[in-house]
Amino acid sequence: MTEFPAVEAAERGAAVMTAAGMPRMPARVMMALMAAPADGYTAAELCERLGVSAAAVSGAVRYLQQLHFVHRRTVPGERRERYVLxxxxxxxxxxxxxxVYxxxxxxxxxxxxxxxxxxxxxxxxxxxxxxxxxxxxxMPRLIDEWEAERSAG
Structure with missing residues (x-):
């Protein structure tokens, strides 16, 4: 087992997302970022966390950015950008x-x-x-219901 939190659950979540039609690597990156600390991960940390190449992470992050799931941000004092869900x-x-519907x-x-x-x-x-x-x-009614439940909880 690795030092990263919720690794097994994140991989199971990625498998579900893949079964639902999302490409495998973006699903893995998205689930890794779901379990990331508040400041997210750098590309290098994602590579280490997932055991994949920088090219694989780069393509997955680009895909997730197009879907508006992931944001890239710079952190003052750091040279590397960080990715957050x-x-x-x-x-x-x-x-x-x-x-669209x-x-x-x-x-x-x-x-x-x-x-x-x-x-x-x-x-x-x-x-x-x-x-x-x-x-x-x-959908608008479900969204209203969710917002009411979320604010009540």
């Missing part, structure tokens, strides 16, 4: 996807209308559009 990253990813539903409606006589394909597109619309309607 943004505190509200998961919350923001749900909030930010509500318009709405747009997806509209596109799928257009697709269903343009499929002509293919009833199976039309129904498939219509069902997915309905699900996307359901998500777009429910």
């Amino acid at each position: 943004l505190e509200d990253a998961f919350y923001r990813s749900v909030v930010d996807n509500v318009p 709405e747009r997806s539903a509209a596109i799928l409606d257009d697709m269903a209308a343009g499929l002509g006589g293919d009833a199976v394909a039309q129904q498939r597109a219509a069902d997915i559009a309905a699900f996307m619309r359901f998500l777009a309607q429910r």
